[in-house]
Amino acid sequence: MARIPVAQRRRELIDAAVEVIATHGIDGATTRRVADQADANVAMVHYCYDSKEDLFADVFEFVSRKYREVIEVVEVSDSPTTLPKAAEKILRSVMECYLGSRNFTAATFELINWARRQHGDRGVAVYDQALDALRKALHEASATDPVPAELIDEVAYVMASLADGFGVNWLTYGDASVARAQMDINCSVLEAWIAGRLSAVTAEPARRKRAVKA
Known part of the structure; x- marks a missing residue:
């Protein structure tokens, strides 16, 4: 053998x-x-x-890498794109990743809490790494029509919040048909929120010019 x-x-x-x-x-x-x-x-x-903790460390890295891969695949396959389009596709891909394996979703939340308890700052590593990849993808998506860096941070935060809420709901109820409907709702919420923020960002320079003239 x-x-x-x-x-x-x-x-x-x-x-x-x-x-x-x-x-x-x-x-x-x-x-x-x-x-x-x-x-x-x-x-x-x-x-x-050498120890169970070493195994868990590799599992934690596996989870972190999977998030980054989901984000990076969308980034590569859809370039060039726009900020709203990239944000929607990445959010949907992360939710699809959760929906693809309820056990992966459950293990992710367990591992984040474990790492936070055992290693402090390491407990946020999966968030930091995923958010860094997310910000990079959103920044590149908006390269042809740049937006302020703080808006990129806001979009990343809203996306993470929507994805986490989806994950908790999916873990709690486990109804795939309901989860798919909720994916559409989350994407609609994100689209509307980004549209509103982009309008506000676009309008701000005009307001400042009017204020200076006055």
Whole structure:
């Protein structure tokens, strides 16, 4: 029988850990349960990782990377685009990612809280990295029609809030048909909010000119 590379084993253990964390929480994610979920033995877990915390660190990085990939794929595939269009597509893609796996969604929220409790600043790493990628995508989308940096920050915050609210609702009720309808609602809310803010930003220079003349 061919020997399975350690890198592949680690990926299998990461996938298994996501499922176990989603079902049993961080405290209930024992190495035995992770090994059973991966169809491996406990010795294999210890061979691949020095400790359970090292495994969780890799799971945390997997979650962070998945968010960045969702954002970056939209960024690459839709360039050139506009700020409203890019924002809507990224928000929808993140919600699709949540909808694609309820367990991934549950594990994400569990891991963020775990990292915040255990490592302080590291607990916001998944947010920081995702928001940095998001701001970059939004900035590039608005390159042909630049907007203030603070508006980019506001759009990123609103998108994160809508996505998080969607994720919590999806975890709570688990109704895919309702979730899909809520995705449309969230995208409509984002579109209307961005349109209003862009109008306000465009109108501000004109108001300042009138004030100077007066």
